[in-house]
Amino acid sequence: MKVRVHVSLKNGVLDPQGRAIHHAIEGLGFDGVKDVRAGRLFELEVDEGVTDAQLDEMASKLLANMVIENYRIERV
Amino acid sequence: MPFRSAVITFPGSNCDRDMAVALEQVSGTAPHRVWHGDSTLPAALDFIAVPGGFSYGDYLRSGAMAARSPIMQAVIEAAGKGVPVLGVCNGFQILTEAGLLPGALMRNAGIRFVCREVKLKVENTQSLFTAAYETGQVIRIPVAHHDGNYFADEATLDRLEGEGRVAFRYAESVNGSVRDIAGVLNAAGNVLGMMPHPERAIEPAHGSSDGRALFESAIKGLVGA
Numbered sequence: 001m002k003v004r005v006h007v008s009l010k011n012g013v014l015d016p017q018g019r020a021i022h023h024a025i026e027g028l029g030f031d032g033v034k035d036v037r038a039g040r041l042f043e044l045e046v047d048e049g050v051t052d053a054q055l056d057e058m059a060s061k062l063l064a065n066m067v068i069e070n071y072r073i074e075r076v
Numbered sequence: 077m078p079f080r081s082a083v084i085t086f087p088g089s090n091c092d093r094d095m096a097v098a099l100e101q102v103s104g105t106a107p108h109r110v111w112h113g114d115s116t117l118p119a120a121l122d123f124i125a126v127p128g129g130f131s132y133g134d135y136l137r138s139g140a141m142a143a144r145s146p147i148m149q150a151v152i153e154a155a156g157k158g159v160p161v162l163g164v165c166n167g168f169q170i171l172t173e174a175g176l177l178p179g180a181l182m183r184n185a186g187i188r189f190v191c192r193e194v195k196l197k198v199e200n201t202q203s204l205f206t207a208a209y210e211t212g213q214v215i216r217i218p219v220a221h222h223d224g225n226y227f228a229d230e231a232t233l234d235r236l237e238g239e240g241r242v243a244f245r246y247a248e249s250v251n252g253s254v255r256d257i258a259g260v261l262n263a264a265g266n267v268l269g270m271m272p273h274p275e276r277a278i279e280p281a282h283g284s285s286d287g288r289a290l291f292e293s294a295i296k297g298l299v300g301a
Contacts (some may be wrong), residue, residue: 013227014252016185062144065137065173067180068227 003046003055007064008039015076038068079103079299081123084151087111091128091165091275099125102291103299113144121159121275122298123206124151128165128220128273133228138168138181138223148174158237160204161267162293165221168259176235177260177269179228182272184221185252191220193246193284196258196272200240203261204297205268208289214247215286217272226253226260244270 009015015037022036042063047053055073064071081099092109100106107125108118111262114280117124132141148170155161155176163171171177184190193216198209209215228236233255236242244259244298251271274287 011181012170014185014225016183016187016225016252020187062136062140065140067172067178067229068182 001046001048003044003050004074004076005042005044005055005059005063006039006072007042007059007069008071009037010068010070013068026060077079077299078105079123079282079295080105080118080121081107081125082110082117082121083107083127084110084112084147085127086129086131086145086170088131088133089127089129089166089234091273093272095125095127095164095275096112096124097275097285098278098291101247101278102288103295110147112142112145112147113288114217115118115150117147117150117154117243123167123294124154124159124161126151126161126163126167126170127275128167131166131170134223137169137173139166139171141169142166143173143175143289152176155262155267158264158266160298163267163269164273164289165219165271168271169223171267171269176267177262178232178255179226179260180222180224182227183223183249184225189220189222190224190251191218193277194250194272199242199246200261201244202240202264203243203268203293204269205261205290205294206243208293216230216277216284217274217287218284219272220251223272224251224253225270226243226251226257228254239263241242241265243268244272 018036018038059071112227198213241261246256274290277284
């Protein structure tokens with residue numbers, strides 16, 4: 001089955017990339033965008049037997065840096 | 077007793093040779109060169125250096141893959157036993173990713189790669205790595221990084237400051253690091269991570285030799301020379 005792990009910066013952590021992307025969006029002439037935060041999406045193809053606890057461990061030990069990032073796991 | 081040091085090389089390291097040259101020039105003994113896939117370090121080491129570069133192509137996050145490589149498990153174990161470990165640039169990123177130092181190195185606030193000589197203030201001269209400097213001394217050391225923007229939460233920063241674990245601070249605007257932090261020590265004081273490159277400033281031909289005192293501090297402190 002497919003699992004998606006969404007990794008995003010914690011609130012309060014400055015995101016220079018998001019800010020640059022925001023500027024670029026405005027530069028293209030789009031109005032109304034208030035903020036942009038850049039993150040990452042990992043798609044894992046896993047066996048049915050892989051548990052939520054194991055996925056949590058993969059995310060917290062490697063996919064996200066828990067000092068600056070949060071993650072959300074989604075089974076698709 | 078010859079000084080026994082090791083320089084770790086990962087795929088993508090590019091400051092390992094400079095680090096080895098600096099250690100040999102200052103200590104008189106060439107360091108052991110250790111490959112990332114090795115799972116053991118040479119015995120009875122006095123010093124381990126984790127050099128700069130772009131280990132594993134900076135995949136995932138700078139330093140993230142290297143921090144989980146076989147040799148880093150041995151480095152973590154050695155650090156726990158008190159062996160001095162210096163991480164420079166990508167080495168600093170690797171040490172934070174490995175959990176040996178607090179905080180994280182994020183993309184520079186100005187987005188751009190910064191490659192130039194910067195001024196640093198020496199904040200702590202009591203450490204193994206900084207004893208040969210004077211408190212508050214301003215030194216010139218080159219930086220070359222894209223992800224040098226140090227971040228830690230306020231509680232961690234207050235603890236670092238309170239315990240004298242901020243070794244170096246930028247004396248000018250460089251990358252957006254919180255509280256201008258350029259280098260931090262672990263709680264025991266035997267692990268130092270810093271973004272600037274002291275190994276690129278050890279002889280007058282480099283434009284600055286202010287980095288030499290860092291190696292002299294460590295080597296004198298360790299062999300009592």
